Amino acid sequence: MSKNTAKPFSTESKDAEVIKQVIAAVGMKILDKNDAIETVIAALIAGGHVLLEDLPGLGKTTLATAVAQVFGMDYKRIQLTSDMMPSDVLGVSIYDAKSQTFSYHKGPVFTQFLLADELNRATPKTQSALLEAMAENQVSMDGKTYRLDDVFFVMATQNPIDEAGTYALPQSQLDRFLVSLSLGYPNSDSERKLYESSYINQINQPIAAISSPDQLKSWQHQASQVHASAEVLDYLQSLVNKTRTHSDIQHGLSPRAGLSMFKLAQSFALIDDRNFITPADIQQAFFPVCRHRLITHEGRTDIELIENILNDTPII
Amino acid sequence: MLVAVLPQLYRLPLWFLPMTLVVVGYRFYAQANQIKRAYNLVLMMIAVLVLLLVVYSQGFGLSREISVTILITMTVLKLLETYAMRDALLIVMLCYFVTMTRFLYSQDMLLIFYLFTSAYITTHALSLLNYERNNQWFDRKQLRSTFSTLALAIPFAVLFFLVFPRLGSPIWGSPDIFGEGKTGISDTMSPGSIIELFMDDSPAMRITFDEGIIPENNQLYWRGPVLWNFDGRTWSRKKHRSVRKTIKPYSNDEAIAYQVEMENTGQNYMFGLDYVIAAPEKAFLLPDSVLYSPSKINQLRHYDMKSLLLDRFHQPISDEDLELLLDYPKNQNLQTLQLMQTWQQEAPNQISIVNRALRWFNQEQFFYSFSPPPLGDEVIDEFLFGTRRGFCEHYASSFVIMMRMAGVPARVVTGYQGGVDNGEYLLVKQSDAHAWAEVYIQQEQSVGYWLRVDPTSMVAPERVDRGAREIMDDKRTAFDFEWLKGARDSLDKYRYQWNRWVRDFNVSKQEALFRAIGIEHRDGKSLALILIGVLFVTALLSLIPLWWMKRTRYHNLQKLYLKFVRLGKNQPELYRQHTLGIEAYADAFMAQYPYTKQQVKHFVDVYLKTRYSNNKIDNQKGLTHLNQVLQNIKSKISK
Numbered sequence: 001m002s003k004n005t006a007k008p009f010s011t012e013s014k015d016a017e018v019i020k021q022v023i024a025a026v027g028m029k030i031l032d033k034n035d036a037i038e039t040v041i042a043a044l045i046a047g048g049h050v051l052l053e054d055l056p057g058l059g060k061t062t063l064a065t066a067v068a069q070v071f072g073m074d075y076k077r078i079q080l081t082s083d084m085m086p087s088d089v090l091g092v093s094i095y096d097a098k099s100q101t102f103s104y105h106k107g108p109v110f111t112q113f114l115l116a117d118e119l120n121r122a123t124p125k126t127q128s129a130l131l132e133a134m135a136e137n138q139v140s141m142d143g144k145t146y147r148l149d150d151v152f153f154v155m156a157t158q159n160p161i162d163e164a165g166t167y168a169l170p171q172s173q174l175d176r177f178l179v180s181l182s183l184g185y186p187n188s189d190s191e192r193k194l195y196e197s198s199y200i201n202q203i204n205q206p207i208a209a210i211s212s213p214d215q216l217k218s219w220q221h222q223a224s225q226v227h228a229s230a231e232v233l234d235y236l237q238s239l240v241n242k243t244r245t246h247s248d249i250q251h252g253l254s255p256r257a258g259l260s261m262f263k264l265a266q267s268f269a270l271i272d273d274r275n276f277i278t279p280a281d282i283q284q285a286f287f288p289v290c291r292h293r294l295i296t297h298e299g300r301t302d303i304e305l306i307e308n309i310l311n312d313t314p315i316i
Numbered sequence: 317m318l319v320a321v322l323p324q325l326y327r328l329p330l331w332f333l334p335m336t337l338v339v340v341g342y343r344f345y346a347q348a349n350q351i352k353r354a355y356n357l358v359l360m361m362i363a364v365l366v367l368l369l370v371v372y373s374q375g376f377g378l379s380r381e382i383s384v385t386i387l388i389t390m391t392v393l394k395l396l397e398t399y400a401m402r403d404a405l406l407i408v409m410l411c412y413f414v415t416m417t418r419f420l421y422s423q424d425m426l427l428i429f430y431l432f433t434s435a436y437i438t439t440h441a442l443s444l445l446n447y448e449r450n451n452q453w454f455d456r457k458q459l460r461s462t463f464s465t466l467a468l469a470i471p472f473a474v475l476f477f478l479v480f481p482r483l484g485s486p487i488w489g490s491p492d493i494f495g496e497g498k499t500g501i502s503d504t505m506s507p508g509s510i511i512e513l514f515m516d517d518s519p520a521m522r523i524t525f526d527e528g529i530i531p532e533n534n535q536l537y538w539r540g541p542v543l544w545n546f547d548g549r550t551w552s553r554k555k556h557r558s559v560r561k562t563i564k565p566y567s568n569d570e571a572i573a574y575q576v577e578m579e580n581t582g583q584n585y586m587f588g589l590d591y592v593i594a595a596p597e598k599a600f601l602l603p604d605s606v607l608y609s610p611s612k613i614n615q616l617r618h619y620d621m622k623s624l625l626l627d628r629f630h631q632p633i634s635d636e637d638l639e640l641l642l643d644y645p646k647n648q649n650l651q652t653l654q655l656m657q658t659w660q661q662e663a664p665n666q667i668s669i670v671n672r673a674l675r676w677f678n679q680e681q682f683f684y685s686f687s688p689p690p691l692g693d694e695v696i697d698e699f700l701f702g703t704r705r706g707f708c709e710h711y712a713s714s715f716v717i718m719m720r721m722a723g724v725p726a727r728v729v730t731g732y733q734g735g736v737d738n739g740e741y742l743l744v745k746q747s748d749a750h751a752w753a754e755v756y757i758q759q760e761q762s763v764g765y766w767l768r769v770d771p772t773s774m775v776a777p778e779r780v781d782r783g784a785r786e787i788m789d790d791k792r793t794a795f796d797f798e799w800l801k802g803a804r805d806s807l808d809k810y811r812y813q814w815n816r817w818v819r820d821f822n823v824s825k826q827e828a829l830f831r832a833i834g835i836e837h838r839d840g841k842s843l844a845l846i847l848i849g850v851l852f853v854t855a856l857l858s859l860i861p862l863w864w865m866k867r868t869r870y871h872n873l874q875k876l877y878l879k880f881v882r883l884g885k886n887q888p889e890l891y892r893q894h895t896l897g898i899e900a901y902a903d904a905f906m907a908q909y910p911y912t913k914q915q916v917k918h919f920v921d922v923y924l925k926t927r928y929s930n931n932k933i934d935n936q937k938g939l940t941h942l943n944q945v946l947q948n949i950k951s952k953i954s955k
Binding site: 229232274283314 | 874895
């Protein structure tokens with residue numbers, strides 16, 4: 001028996017090892033943000049998109065590039081402005097005089113990893129064009145449908161203080177993002193380290209690809225196989241339900257949000273080298289899923305509210 | 317609802333069934349064709365019409381019958397205006413009342429099962445109305461939940477039964493309120509009146525003898541009404557002017573003591589073995605040794621008795637009575653009269669005339685039969701010289717008239733004869749009904765004794781030796797099988813217990829119960845206190861099942877976790893974390909006790925795997941191991 005239980009998670013999986021390396025590699029670039037990095041990787045494994053809400057200069061772009069590099073993914077970046085048109089994102093059909101036909105020129109959305117910077121500065125028309133592509137994984141143009149890559153990951157950023165000239169994303173669009181997170185300031189030690197010349201050299205070098213889009217796909221498959229016991233599902237459901245009955249919250253989580261939470265928890269379990277979900281996975285997935293979805297009477301959700309709900313939903 | 321009404325159907329007026337069918341049929345039709353509710357005026361008119369019908373068929377007055385009939389018919393009529401949920405609920409509630417009205421008629425044991433079924437169906441209807449969403453009538457889960465709801469009600473029913481204040485006499489006045497009991501022997505007798513009783517196997521009395529020894533069957537004459545007057549067809553009682561409590565026995569023989577449990581009859585007569593020497597409580601003796609209760613026997617009655625098992629009884633007699641005992645309708649039954657006058661001339665001795673008559677019955681071609689041919693106007697002549705087929709009633713009646721014609725004072729005694737030994741007690745049924753004769757043998761002028769004479773025994777001695785059922789010459793009904801009789805007798809044993817524990821729980825027994833719990837006096841104040849107490853206790857008790865259902869039940873792994881949590885109980889900060897699950901708690905725990913890190917990590921790993929993984933380690937093994945690890949952690953902390 002002791003043999004059986006001495007190393008309880010004896011999956012001996014190399015995948016978990018690789019994932020840890022991936023997180024560590026990205027962590028070399030973004031100091032002291034391992035939780036955020038883990039959440040981004042988990043979202044990637046869950047096949048969802050990430051919304052980053054941060055002030056400028058806190059490492060959003062660095063994070064995005066690092067993640068794209070570490071997976072060796074095809075990476076594109078669009079800087080959204082108020083004069084951008086949907087065709088600037090999706091691509092455009094142009095009349096080719098030689099062949100006398102319209103030919104489709106793919107836009108930046110045809111990539112594996114798309115960084116959509118300052119999403120809320122684009123007009124609602126452009127925003128919804130991008131978000132539709134995210135939701136359906138395809139672009140329809142002139143009656144034709146163009147499939148996006150199997151691995152298609154969007155990391156969008158929003159600037160929270162720049163209110164002038166922005167178009168806030170409607171709630172329905174926000175729901176398309178699996179998670180939302182904020183990096184925030186690094187702690188003083190990490191920040192101090194940032195200024196060291198050795199570190200500046202390191203940060204400027206691109207990361208070598210440790211993993212590949214194919215491996216990511218296999219992880220995605222593995223994560224979808226992660227087992228959830230009835231008790232864990234009960235817990236998930238009661239948490240979701242709590243958001244609907246909580247007096248401070250206007251609208252609770254949708255079933256889709258609950259499903260997102262479940263997928264994310266599966267990914268966390270995989271990252272932790274487990275083939276089953278524990279309550280901690282659910283708890284870990286709870287905040288990033290709720291952060292952009294729950295609207296309180298005072299405004300956005302904060303971590304205190306989430307902790308409140310978690311404390312009010314005991315799991316014994 | 318139908319089920320609730322069904323047991324009362326036979327009591328309701330004839331037009332009730334068609335009315336119900338029409339109403340129910342109309343309601344279904346209206347539902348199918350989306351017909352709107354009729355106008356209030358129309359409904360009102362129907363209601364008034366039906367009310368008048370009820371009054372017409374059952375008379376006017378505040379009786380039980382009419383109240384129940386109105387309740388039932390109005391419940392049925394309510395269907396006509398049942399379109400909203402509120403009305404449907406009302407009907408279901410009314411059904412409970414209809415079900416309960418059955419108790420106004422009888423409190424028999426078997427009825428309980430029926431009423432439980434009825435209550436079950438009604439409750440099920442109620443729960444369907446409240447929860448039903450999917451149009452399924454017989455959802456198994458729902459049926460089960462109805463059952464458990466009813467089961468929860470049983471303890472309360474018992475509690476209320478025991479402690480709910482009872483009233484000595486039924487407040488709802490009308491004396492027949494509890495009297496469904498079989499009428500049994502009545503105080504008149506005309507040809508064929510007893511035959512109905514022979515067909516009736518229901519219990520009349522249950523008797524337990526003090527010594528436990530049941531006397532011989534031919535000594536078991538349960539004396540009932542004594543009939544003096546004969547109008548040529550019907551026998552009836554004599555009106556007595558005086559009553560007494562005891563009779564001084566004229567014999568030194570030892571009296572036999574026994575207890576009688578008598579089913580309600582709605583009459584005043586009580587029964588005792590010949591000859592009764594003392595009247596029980598709340599009853600007295602008529603001059604003709606008949607037990608009489610001033611109040612009608614409307615509920616199960618228990619009484620202690622003492623009797624002398626004799627066939628004769630000394631008693632002086634008045635001239636007035638003698639005259640009555642020698643009276644017979646003149647100008648009737650002349651053939652008999654002629655025969656008797658010859659007998660009297662041949663031997664004027666009273667005893668010899670009696671014996672001659674008995675011999676005559678024995679030697680002539682008389683037959684004992686439950687299906688005697690009908691008799692005309694000259695009842696006695698036709699029987700004695702014509703049909704010669706009959707049962708006790710015919711023989712007793714003819715014999716008494718014969719004696720009177722021959723100058724021997726005589727009267728008819730009705731009652732029961734025999735009984736079935738049913739283990740603990742002797743069971744006397746309605747079918748044991750009997751009639752016999754008593755002749756007065758004069759010794760001196762007004763002194764003599766009563767002698768019991770049973771002419772039936774001359775014709776069919778086994779009737780008296782073995783009981784009425786033994787000699788039934790043909791099956792009384794198509795369903796009259798031996799095994800059925802046996803089943804009925806053993807069923808009566810349960811009924812006996814039922815009577816003892818349930819039906820007979822009366823005011824005095826309740827008082828005894830109250831005394832046992834320390835309440836001495838039963839005045840208005842203490843009654844109110846008891847009532848409030850009972851309601852309060854009930855309210856508390858009803859919380860118990862709620863609490864029981866709501867309480868969190870922990871499985872073994874949860875218990876184990878709570879054990880782990882208890883290790884940090886004296887650290888409030890740490891303890892607070894435990895509701896977040898084992899991982900959060902373990903993190904906090906390791907921060908508090910860093911030296912346990914290794915064990916706690918291992919514990920959590922195994923725990924998570926045991927509880928949440930799908931390729932589970934054997935639960936029991938995991939639990940034992942986890943317990944060991946936990947023990948290690950505990951000892952580490954305490955160091």
